Amino acid sequence: MVDLFLxxxxxxxxxxxxxxxxxxxxxxxxxxxxxxxxxxxxxCENCQEFLPVLNDFFKRLKDPAYIEYPKLLALVxxxxxxxxxxxxxxxxxxxxxxxFLAFEDPYRNELKAMxxxxxxxxxxxxRPDGSVLSPxxxxxxxxxxxxxxxxxxxxxxxxERSFMLNEDFDNLNMRSATDPVRRLKYKTExxxxxxxxxxxxxxxxxxxxxxxxxxxxxxxxxxxVPVNMVDLFVDRVLLKNNKEQDELDxxxxxxxxxxxxxxxxxxxxAACERCQQFTPTLSNFFKRLTDExxxxxxxxxxLVxxxxxxxxxxxxxxxxxxxxxxxxxxxxDPYRRELQAMFNVEELPTLxxxRPDCSILIPNAAEEILCLxxxxxxxxxxxxxxxxxxxxxxxxxxxxxxxxxxxPMRRLKYRVEDEKKKSKKKHLDRGWGGGGExxxxxxxxxxxxx
Numbered sequence: 418m419v420d421l422f423l424x425x426x427x428x429x430x431x432x433x434x435x436x437x438x439x440x441x442x443x444x445x446x447x448x449x450x451x452x453x454x455x456x457x458x459x460x461c462e463n464c465q466e467f468l469p470v471l472n473d474f475f476k477r478l479k480d481p482a483y484i485e486y487p488k489l490l491a492l493v494x495x496x497x498x499x500x501x502x503x504x505x506x507x508x509x510x511x512x513x514x515x516x517f518l519a520f521e522d523p524y525r526n527e528l529k530a531m532x533x534x535x536x537x538x539x540x541x542x543x544r545p546d547g548s549v550l551s552p553x554x555x556x557x558x559x560x561x562x563x564x565x566x567x568x569x570x571x572x573x574x575x576x577e578r579s580f581m582l583n584e585d586f587d588n589l590n591m592r593s594a595t596d597p598v599r600r601l602k603y604k605t606e607x608x609x610x611x612x613x614x615x616x617x618x619x620x621x622x623x624x625x626x627x628x629x630x631x632x633x634x635x636x637x638x639x640x641x642v643p644v645n646m647v648d649l650f651v652d653r654v655l656l657k658n659n660k661e662q663d664e665l666d667x668x669x670x671x672x673x674x675x676x677x678x679x680x681x682x683x684x685x686x687a688a689c690e691r692c693q694q695f696t697p698t699l700s701n702f703f704k705r706l707t708d709e710x711x712x713x714x715x716x717x718x719x720l721v722x723x724x725x726x727x728x729x730x731x732x733x734x735x736x737x738x739x740x741x742x743x744x745x746x747x748x749x750d751p752y753r754r755e756l757q758a759m760f761n762v763e764e765l766p767t768l769x770x771x772r773p774d775c776s777i778l779i780p781n782a783a784e785e786i787l788c789l790x791x792x793x794x795x796x797x798x799x800x801x802x803x804x805x806x807x808x809x810x811x812x813x814x815x816x817x818x819x820x821x822x823x824x825p826m827r828r829l830k831y832r833v834e835d836e837k838k839k840s841k842k843k844h845l846d847r848g849w850g851g852g853g854e855x856x857x858x859x860x861x862x863x864x865x866x867x
Contacts, residue, residue: 419444421452421547425524427493430508430515437516446516450491451550451566451573454541455515456534458497459507464538468510470559471540475512477563489570493517495525497537533788544573550796552788560780568778572796647672649680649775653752655721655744658736665744674744678719679778679797682769683743684757685722687731689765695783696738699768703740705791717798721745723753725765770797 419440427437427446437443455471457464471492478490494517496504501520508517518525528534532541532552540558542551550572551557557565647668655665655674665671683699685692699720706718722745724732729748736745746753756762760769760780768786770779778797779785785793 427516449545452543453492456495456539457537459503461537467538472512572799658743677773680771681720683722684762684767686725687735692766695766700740702786
């Protein structure tokens with residue numbers, strides 16, 4: 418992490434704009450931290466709307482009245498503004514503990530290219546070792562607030578310090594006279610938020626919550642789903658995507674297939690061009706992670722296709738492009754639309770990732786799969802806390818016993834593909850599907866992260 422900004426000058430967003438220009442200062446403020454790189458521009462409407470949400474998120478996680486060890490997190494603002502005056506105006510709205518690069522520092526554009534930033538706002542989350550934890554956490558922060566930091570911390574394996582929400586006010590030492598009031602304020606806000614979620618779920622997600630003061634870009638209704646993965650599809654009929662389209666219609670079959678798994682719900686439509694483009698990537702991703710020649714304990718992942726097609730013929734044609742091991746709901750099953758409302762699916766493709774307890778791990782993992790490929794599954798598994806099975810990529814081919822005569826060829830194929838993919842990453846400077854909410858140059862990129 419320190420190497421990313423070594424020999425660079427970071428500036429503190431305080432009145433004096435103090436500089437951190439020595440190795441000791443950089444190490445002291447970044448070592449063993451989860452780092453957020455916030456790419457934004459003052460001209461971007463979405464950035465202006467997201468800014469209060471990010472400030473509240475960062476303020477809580479840097480406030481010792483709310484958490485213990487608030488130094489676990491660092492936020493660096495990477496300005497993509499066209500003038501220094503624009504950058505200064507945006508910095509006035511940011512939290513005072515934020516760091517930033519000076520406008521004249523060309524390293525801003527190097528970082529933009531390094532992390533393939535195609536749209537703003539983008540919040541890249543990095544582990545303490547500098548690897549990417551989340552390519553864009555904007556949606557996670559909007560949806561879950563400070564709760565998503567627990568997932569980051571578990572995935573980042575920050576074990577030297579413990580993250581703890583201060584819920585037991587009476588037993589904690591007060592650092593100042595305002596501590597009890599601030600803690601009570603946070604607790605009251607959390608209680609109100611939970612009540613709003615309950616109300617929204619009771620009303621089946623119709624309408625908007627009053628008085629939130631955040632645009633529809635940032636407001637993501639939280640989902641209250643069943644407490645167990647099996648409950649999500651109990652009394653439902655899941656079909657296998659094989660030639661006979663076998664049914665899983667008993668509770669025992671559902672339990673055997675879904676219990677203690679990470680579940681991916683793939684919402685898509687054959688009429689959607691982006692869905693057609695994303696499907697080969699998803700199929701390859703799922704094929705690798707359910708192939709015992711590539712991973713051990715391959716049964717940890719389940720893919721369920723939720724069709725949003727207009728006709729049954731469209732659904733059937735799309736199923737032919739999907740892996741044979743995936744499951745799906747019949748076209749005439751109205752539960753497809755119920756799931757769409759339950760998980761607030763507003764754009765396609767959407768890939769909702771659920772933990773074994775049915776809580777949401779990622780509201781839409783499509784972009785993460787495109788950026789990281791099978792590597793992102795490690796994050797999911799660590800965050801989902803699946804501890805009774807071990808995920809292991811088979812890199813040492815010679816030690817493993819061969820399951821069939823084609824085993825060596827298939828493993829070699831995966832290795833060659835991985836090496837090609839890594840070599841192409843250096844030259845790959847384009848994505849597919851256009852810009853996001855707004856591209857870096859301030860032009861409208863089309864309304865979604867694609």
